[in-house]
């Protein structure tokens with residue numbers, strides 16, 4: 001059942017995700033309230049908002065980490081994610097990456113990717129089993145995509161912070177998710193690493209859909225097509241970065257600060 005649903009073909013121009021009337025309550029405090037949000041296949045959507053706006057909570061609900069007190073989250077039209085557990089949601093095709101990279105530092109880049117392949121085998125048998133030529137092709141394709149071909153045999157622990165982040169994105173891609181949820185993927189990166197990360201996200205979004213929670217407004221300005229602004233647990237504005245930057249209400253909720261890098 002889960003497998004069948006996960007194999008539905010993406011249809012560009014249609015919704016992959018629809019959130020309706022979402023409410024999340026932590027001991028009576030509403031981190032999300034009456035939130036409606038939708039996303040089309042192939043979007044690279046940036047989610048911004050001041051601290052405590054509810055961005056992480058929204059990703060937590062989508063991936064099943066947090067259960068809402070009200071509302072629904074539909075994936076691919078008919079799958080209500082609120083009715084599924086975290087591991088089932090991962091199987092359905094939603095991958096989550098947290099801010100800090102978590103790679104196996106004593107294994108090589110290649111081994112990290114190989115271990116992450118969508119497969120039925122356990123961790124150890126996956127490590128020792130021979131890869132098929134089709135799998136090797138997929139691995140090399142992802143290595144090339146994340147720009148780590150020349151470092152395939154190096155231990156992941158020796159990579160720079162930026163390279164570890166790309167490796168983790170590559171590991172996520174080995175699971176072939178239809179929707180990726182990324183939490184500040186460029187945090188702590190150098191300018192050139194940040195640029196490469198933006199290009200990588202754009203490349204990924206030619207085949208998959210991405211939601212990025214981001215605080216770095218320069219990064220958002222450079223790579224966002226559509227930006228969603230959350231404030232106090234609900235949707236404040238949605239539009240291009242230019243529209244968002246010129247919006248008085250958005251400027252207000254950022255406490256009068258200009259919407260600048262690190263805001």
Ligand SMILES: Nc1ncnc2c1ncn2[C@@H]1O[C@H](COP(=O)(O)OP(=O)(O)OP(=O)(O)O)[C@@H](O)[C@H]1O
Pocket residue numbers: 026029030031049050051052053054055056057058
């Ligand atoms: N497990 C929890 N228990 C109690 N309150 C929580 C919990 N998780 C989040 N909150 C509260 O819910 C609100 C929204 O938090 P959330 O982390 O989603 O915001 P955010 O927009 O991601 O903020 P930031 O940009 O600072 O990460 C905050 O006021 C936060 O303190």
